[in-house]
Amino acid sequence: MGYLLALDQGTTSSRAMVFDGDGRVRGGAQQPFTQHFPQPGWVEHDPQEILDTQFDCARLALADAGIAAKNLAGIGITNQRETTLLWDRKTGRALAPAIVWQDRRTAGMCDRLRDAGHTDAIRERTGLELDAYFSATKLAWLLDHLPDARARAAAGELAFGTVDSWLVWHLSGGVLHVTDPGNAARTMLFNIHSLDWDDELLALFGIPRALLPRVVDSSGVCGTSAPSVLGAAVPIAGIAGDQQAATFGQACFSPGMAKNTYGTGCFLLMNTGDQIVASQNRLLSTVGWRDAAGVSYALEGSIFMGGAVVQWLRDNLGLIRQSSEIEALAASVPDSGGVVLVPAFTGLGAPYWDAYARGALMGLTRGSGPAHIARAALEAIALQTVDLVEAMRRDGAGPLTELRVDGGAAANDLLMQMQADLLGVPVVRPRMLETTALGAAYLAGLGVGMWSGTEDLAAHWQVERRFEPVMSADARETALAQWHRAVERARGWVRAG
Numbered sequence: 001m002g003y004l005l006a007l008d009q010g011t012t013s014s015r016a017m018v019f020d021g022d023g024r025v026r027g028g029a030q031q032p033f034t035q036h037f038p039q040p041g042w043v044e045h046d047p048q049e050i051l052d053t054q055f056d057c058a059r060l061a062l063a064d065a066g067i068a069a070k071n072l073a074g075i076g077i078t079n080q081r082e083t084t085l086l087w088d089r090k091t092g093r094a095l096a097p098a099i100v101w102q103d104r105r106t107a108g109m110c111d112r113l114r115d116a117g118h119t120d121a122i123r124e125r126t127g128l129e130l131d132a133y134f135s136a137t138k139l140a141w142l143l144d145h146l147p148d149a150r151a152r153a154a155a156g157e158l159a160f161g162t163v164d165s166w167l168v169w170h171l172s173g174g175v176l177h178v179t180d181p182g183n184a185a186r187t188m189l190f191n192i193h194s195l196d197w198d199d200e201l202l203a204l205f206g207i208p209r210a211l212l213p214r215v216v217d218s219s220g221v222c223g224t225s226a227p228s229v230l231g232a233a234v235p236i237a238g239i240a241g242d243q244q245a246a247t248f249g250q251a252c253f254s255p256g257m258a259k260n261t262y263g264t265g266c267f268l269l270m271n272t273g274d275q276i277v278a279s280q281n282r283l284l285s286t287v288g289w290r291d292a293a294g295v296s297y298a299l300e301g302s303i304f305m306g307g308a309v310v311q312w313l314r315d316n317l318g319l320i321r322q323s324s325e326i327e328a329l330a331a332s333v334p335d336s337g338g339v340v341l342v343p344a345f346t347g348l349g350a351p352y353w354d355a356y357a358r359g360a361l362m363g364l365t366r367g368s369g370p371a372h373i374a375r376a377a378l379e380a381i382a383l384q385t386v387d388l389v390e391a392m393r394r395d396g397a398g399p400l401t402e403l404r405v406d407g408g409a410a411a412n413d414l415l416m417q418m419q420a421d422l423l424g425v426p427v428v429r430p431r432m433l434e435t436t437a438l439g440a441a442y443l444a445g446l447g448v449g450m451w452s453g454t455e456d457l458a459a460h461w462q463v464e465r466r467f468e469p470v471m472s473a474d475a476r477e478t479a480l481a482q483w484h485r486a487v488e489r490a491r492g493w494v495r496a497g
Contacts, residue, residue: 002021002071002072002073002074002450003018003019003020003021003026003065003067003071003072003073004018004019004020004072004073004074004075004076004441004444004445004450005017005018005058005061005062005069005072005074005075005076005230005234005441005444006018006019006075006076006077006078006238006437006438006440006441006444007054007057007058007075007076007077007078007167007171007440008078008079008242008245008434008436008437008440009050009054009077009078009079009080009163009164009167010079010080010242010263010264010436011080011083011100011101011102011263011264011265012032012033012035012264012311013030013031013032013033013053014030014031014033014050014053014054014056014057015028015029015030015031015057015434015437016028016029016030016054016057016058016060016061016437017061017434017437017438017441018061018062018064018065018067019437019438019441019445021445021450022460023432023438023441023442023457023460025432025434026064026065026066026067027061027062027063027064027065027066027067028061028064029056029057029058029060029061029064030057031053031056031057032053033045033046033049033050033053034046034049036097039105041103041104041105041107041346042103042104042105043099043100043102043103043346044097044098044099044100044103045083045097045098045100046097046098047085047087047094047097047098047166048094050098050163050166050167051166051167051170054167055170055171055229055230058230059230062230068231068232069225069230069231069232069234070231070232072230072232072234073235073444073445073448073450074221074234074235074236074237074238074444074445074447074448074450075171075225075234075235075236075237075238075444076237076238076239076240076245076439076440076441076442076443076444076445076447077164077167077168077171077236077238077239077240077440078164078238078239078240078241078242078244078245078436078437078439078440079162079163079164079167079183079241079242080100080101080163080241080242081101081162081163081183081186081241081242081243082101082133082134082135082138082162082186082187083098083099083100083101083135083162083163084098084099084135084138084139084142084160084162085098085160085161085162085163085165085166086139086142086143086146086149086158086159086160086211087158087159087161087166087169088157088158088159089156089157089158089159089174089177090157092169092170092174094166095142095146095149095158096142096146098163098166099138099141099142101133102265102304102346103132103138104132104346104347104355105132105138105141106132106137106138106140106141107132107347107355107356109132109137109140109141110130110131110132110137110355113130113137113204114130118130118204121200122188122201124278125191125192125193125198125200125201126185126188126189126190126191126192126198126201127185127192127276127278127284127285127286128185128186128188128284128285128286129282129284129350129353130188131353131355132355133302133304133349134186134187134188135162135186135187135188135189136187136188136189136201136205136207137188137205139160139187139205139207139211140205140206140207143206143207150206150208153207153208153210153211154208154210155210156210158211159177159211159213160207160211160212160213161177161179161213162179162183162186162187162241164179164180164183164239164240164241165177165178165179165183165213168222168223168236168239170229171225171226171229171236172223172224172225172226172236173226173228173229175223175226176222176223176236177213177214178213178214178215178216178222178223178239179213179214179215179216179239180215180216180217180218180239180240180241180289180290181195181215181217181218181287181289181290181295182218182239182240182241182244182286182287182288182289182290183239183240183241184197184213184215184287185286185287186241186286188201188205189201189202189205189207189212190215192276192285192286192287192297193276195215195287195290195295196215197209197212197215216239217290217291217292217447218238218239218240218244218289218290218291218443219237219238219289219290219291219292219443219444219446219447220237220291220292220447221235221236221237221447221448222236222237222239223235223236224236235444235447235448236444237443237444237445237447237448238440238441238442238443238444238445238446238447239440239443240289240439240440240443242261242263242267242436243261243267243269243300243436244269244286244287244288244289244298244439245435245436245437245438245439245440245443246259246261246267246269246406246407246435246436246439247259247269247271247288247298247439248288248289248439248442248443249406249432249434249435249436249437249438249439249440249441249442250404250406250430250435250439250461251454251457251458251460251461252269252270252271252404253271253296253454253457253458254271254273255271255272255273255275256270256271256397257270257271257404258270258271258392258400258403258404259403259404259405259406259435260385260388260403260404260405260406260419261405261406261407261410261435261436262306262307262381262405262406262407262408262409262410262412262415263306263307263407263408263409263436264306264307264308264311265302265303265304265305265306265307265308265349266302266303266306266381266384266385266407267300267301267302267303268300268301268303268385268388268389268392268403269288269298269299269300270298270299270300270392270397271288271296271297271298272285272296272297272298272299272397273296273297274294274295274296274297275297276297277297277299277395277396277397279299279391279395280394280395281351281391281392281394281395282350282351282352282353282391283299283300283301283350283351283388283391283392283395284299284300284301284302284350285297285298285299285300286298286299286300289443291443291446291447299392299395299397300350301349301350301351301387301388301389301391301392302349302350303349303350303381303384303385303388304344304345304346304347304348304349305343305344305345305346305380306381306384306407306409307323307381307407307408307409308343308345309341309343309377309380309381310323310326310377310409311323312343312345313326313373313374313377314326317373319370319373319374320374323408326374326377326378326412327378327412327413327414327415329370329371329374330371330374330375330377330378330414331375331414332371333369333371333372333375335375336363336372336373336375336376336379337363337365337367337368337372338363338365338368339361339362339363339364339368339372339373339375339376340361340362340363340376340379340380340482340483340486341359341360341361341362341373341376341377341379341380342357342359342360342361342362342380342486342487342489342490343359343377343380343381343384344357344358344359344360344490344491344493345358345359348487348490348491350387350388350391351387351388351391352487352491354491354492356491356492356493356494356495357487357490357491357492357493358490358493358494359490360486360489360490360493361373361376362486362489363486378412378414378415378418379418379422379479379483380483381409381415381419382415382418382419382422382423383422383479383480383483385419385422385423386422386423386480389403389423400423400425401425401426402425402426402427402428403419403423403425403426403427403428404428404429404430405419405427405428405429406429406430406433406434406435406436407433407435407436408433410429410433411433413465413467416429416465416467417467417470419467420467420468420469420470421469421470421471421476422471422476422479422480423469424469424471424473424476425469426466426467426468426469427466427467428463428465428466428467429463429464429465429466429467430461430462430463430464431462431463431464432461432462442457
């Protein structure tokens, strides 16, 4: 049956995994890369470092699996979304650092567009909130700030892409400039109703159509890799943004099924089938994936700071040496002692969408210590997720009966129990936590005919542990009320100052 290679390009590391026809991992590799913070609110990556680490991981994963590229049936690609790159079509070289999804430099541009009355039209066409999180204002900023960029873009000399497009371009030796509908739907330039780039939005943001990639199915062969990259020409058969891929890897194939990924951020997606659910609570209506059978949509809530909160405790405060130490430290106290952490370090995502909120640590007393702060940090991750679930409920989504979880922080038993307690529903952790890479492999496998349909894939999904809620309803309501009081104090901080 052959093997599948998944390239999983994330916000803080690049990863590659080799899967067999039963969805089992046969090899893998992971490399971190540098985060750049040139100014307050700015977050950048080196595009060449993204390529180098990702392709190194691909070769190492093949070696770890003991196979050659010629043994691969297909390649699936999944990526950090919204991160924006601009490159020269002749040389393939990026013109500037990649502007990462966390970057807030274009918040003022969004304010001006909001004041001009464009919010509703953008939401109706794209399913997105008008926010600096998405690619459109980042791309406009690059065109405005790089010499001759607008003229060169209009002349067809430049190419824009999110990270998937950047990887496929170089994986194919510059032959393919493509993206899938799920990634395109995160740019704020893509009409999720017509499933095409939107001319009115392109005019609004001043983006020449010549810059844009061709939109191809998320599952299906769109081309092949250049033999010089991995050693053989391999079909590129799956493309999906990381959260769409994780939803697919969690086998959330039916409307109403939901998963939450605990990565750098947290991302809760609920499958809404072939229906676009227009949120009244500032969630995102987005494309999940598209294949030969049609398109699946999703309702999404995005939290900017998930696992990144733990990284902050490690790198900035020095409370832990390794991220894995957070669980033991937090478990060393029975509760947070009244400490509440609002991790709005890059603003607040759904359902608040407050670019001017900033992080706040509240409720400190002389008795507060590192363990209380660590516990408050884990609670903050779980509490932000509760806000998303409640917003989905208000939007008319069916009652959540369970939450499937994945991502690095989902391995934290204490966090998962907190999540079940604060949600009041079971949290279900699968045996395979790396569902983002698995979803990319699944999409590629379907694209090359390795499996007949999603029923085959659903049979592979297995539960590792189920966390049942034990917190009382009164304690849950008290915790949520305290959290919401703290959030209100953190909101609008930059403006208030």
